[in-house]
Amino acid sequence: MKSIAIGVHLRSEDIEPLAAATPAGALFVSAVPVPEDQSLSDRDLLVRISGVRAALLERATFIAIRYGFAFRSAAEAEAKCAQYAAKWKKLLEEHRHRVELTLRVAAAGSARPQRRDFQSGAEFLRALHSSARSARVDDAFRAAVEELIAPLCVKSHWAPRDEKSIELCGLIERSRLPNLSRAGQALKARCPHVPFLLSAPWPLEVFTDADHE
Amino acid sequence: MSEHDNTELALVDALDHLLDRGVVIAGEAVISIGGVDLLYLGLNVVLANVDALVRVKDRDR
Numbered sequence: 001m002k003s004i005a006i007g008v009h010l011r012s013e014d015i016e017p018l019a020a021a022t023p024a025g026a027l028f029v030s031a032v033p034v035p036e037d038q039s040l041s042d043r044d045l046l047v048r049i050s051g052v053r054a055a056l057l058e059r060a061t062f063i064a065i066r067y068g069f070a071f072r073s074a075a076e077a078e079a080k081c082a083q084y085a086a087k088w089k090k091l092l093e094e095h096r097h098r099v100e101l102t103l104r105v106a107a108a109g110s111a112r113p114q115r116r117d118f119q120s121g122a123e124f125l126r127a128l129h130s131s132a133r134s135a136r137v138d139d140a141f142r143a144a145v146e147e148l149i150a151p152l153c154v155k156s157h158w159a160p161r162d163e164k165s166i167e168l169c170g171l172i173e174r175s176r177l178p179n180l181s182r183a184g185q186a187l188k189a190r191c192p193h194v195p196f197l198l199s200a201p202w203p204l205e206v207f208t209d210a211d212h213e
Numbered sequence: 214m215s216e217h218d219n220t221e222l223a224l225v226d227a228l229d230h231l232l233d234r235g236v237v238i239a240g241e242a243v244i245s246i247g248g249v250d251l252l253y254l255g256l257n258v259v260l261a262n263v264d265a266l267v268r269v270k271d272r273d274r
Contacts, residue, residue, distance in 0.1 A: 005238065007235075008236075046228055046231065046232075047224070047228070049231065050224070050227045050228055050231050053227070053231060054227060063235075063236060064230075064234055064235035064236065065235045065236055065238055066231075066232075066233075066234065066235035066236065066237050066238075067231045067232050067235070069237075069238040080238050081238065084236070102230075197222075197226065199223075199226050202230055202234070203235075205234045205235050205236065206234075208236055
């Protein structure tokens with residue numbers, strides 16, 4: 001058997017019995033055990049883990065581990081997480097009652113570069129990066145977001161997601177999620193012409209990055 | 214937009230966050246289904262203000 005990691009948590013009772021809790025120093029890794037030969041790309045497995053992830057977040061805020069990390073022993077999980085453990089514990093204690101939100105909006109920007117137009121992969125990747133950075137969002141929409149959504153957040157920042165979209169990432173108190181829902185409706189009413197997707201709650205991810213602290 | 218569509222949208226967004234979000238512990242697995250690389254799908258297709266999407270659907274009929 002192997003265990004597919006889902007997140008890092010402060011307490012084992014935040015995990016069990018929804019998932020297996022594996023001690024990793026002072027923290028716990030939530031995971032779903034699967035047969036060794038189970039493909040990670042199995043659609044049903046993806047949906048199942050997505051569901052467990054959502055249920056875990058209902059319990060308590062945790063740090064999300066990107067899908068794909070599997071371990072076979074507690075020692076392996078602890079060793080892989082050891083270098084981040086102290087920082088993660090501090091973050092989890094500080095943001096225990098907070099979750100992340102994302103607001104994605106279609107961006108105006110340059111067309112996606114095509115691989116065939118570049119001689120090397122490096123040139124293509126640079127062009128792809130540049131294209132994503134050049135994505136822009138409608139000024140009026142951005143102003144509306146700054147007025148309606150950003151003030152609900154403890155922290156927030158805009159980030160280009162790719163050449164087609166920009167995203168506002170926010171950290172918000174769980175108790176303010178109903179306010180966020182109302183703010184989303186108000187944003188939709190004010191900017192009915194702008195396609196966007198506002199979603200929350202999500203586990204900690206963007207705000208585990210020191211650059212956004 | 215129907216409740217079914219909203220459910221689909223929520224699931225797709227959840228899967229997107231699962232595949233494209235979270236701290237990376239040890240490298241990144243490339244997840245693909247049917248030969249389509251999900252990490253590159255980006256799920257931009259679900260960028261949808263509900264009303265705008267309905268209008269697009271109506272316009273395309």
